[in-house]
Amino acid sequence: MEDQHRPLEAGGLTNAVIEDLRRRGLRLTPQRLMILELLEQSKDEHIAPEDIYQRVLQRYPMINRSTVYRTLDVLEEVGMVRHGHVEDGAARYHLARDCRHLHLICHKCGCSIDVTDLSIADSLIRALSERFSFQADLTHFPISGLCAGCAAKRNS
């Protein structure tokens, strides 16, 4: 029992996230821990509410869909998770601290490229800050465009 304060077995969930919950005055329920753990495992995957529900269901059959939605709302309110929308408008959630890359999405074939070198956007971010006092977060919404393959097809 390496941590006797941990009230529930939460698999691989790091203490950092649990501490985060506590610090923000949120109760540690199995449902919240399961959802957070799943988000943590999914790292940069950006997962849909229904997927979260289905995958938690496998290990914790008494969870309810509306709990998933409410939990995501609460966690987003306190800043622990964020969400965006893919091309078809469906919601995708991820841990706020896992925003660490740009997403390139091909609007033709739908494929996606992750860009981990964030410095690539530095000059744009600086310019937006200087000219519009806007602190841009390029990691939040994906960047639409054409992937190499689809661009080649278009040119032929």
Added chain:
Amino acid sequence: MEDQHRPLEAGGLTNAVIEDLRRRGLRLTPQRLMILELLEQSKDEHIAPEDIYQRVLQRYPMINRSTVYRTLDVLEEVGMVRHGHVEDGAARYHLARDCRHLHLICHKCGCSIDVTDLSIADSLIRALSERFSFQADLTHFPISGLCAGCAAKRNS
């Protein structure tokens, strides 16, 4: 009667758009013309399907909601219009050729800033092209971040 080939009175709709429809083999129905005209008037406004329906309804009371959705789909398929999703996941449509600015969206207060000087993103676009062969279109998805006001509040 400056143009006897025009089959319907389409208000201020430019011939360019009508020609576009014809060229792509789509029929010129009053509904399509009304919707296109509205999109043209809304220029950079990025309008929701329901708004399109309501506003067309005022001048053309026999239009149907599903026609709006189907028309938008068809027009998007042939590349005449595009759509994105605002923070809450709601769809927003606009003419493809009116993509001419970046949208900054504050994820705190929801306010939006238009950036017409696209050259601001040139270095990012060039870098994405060189390193990933990805032809980015920054005008499609909005850019999330904090506006000046919300950033100030956060720092106080």
Added chain:
DNA sequence: GTGTGTGCAAAGGCTTTGCAATTGC
């Protein structure tokens, strides 16, 4: 014990679909 959080079931909003009738070409 208290009040937050959950399950359940129902409602809500936006969008899609099947089919018959209409209408542009």
Added chain:
DNA sequence: GCAATTGCAAAGCCTTTGCACACAC
């Protein structure tokens, strides 16, 4: 005239909500 397009009404999603019960603290 024929096929594309529309209107209508119903269904389908995804998401939210009201309320009573459960449980974390």
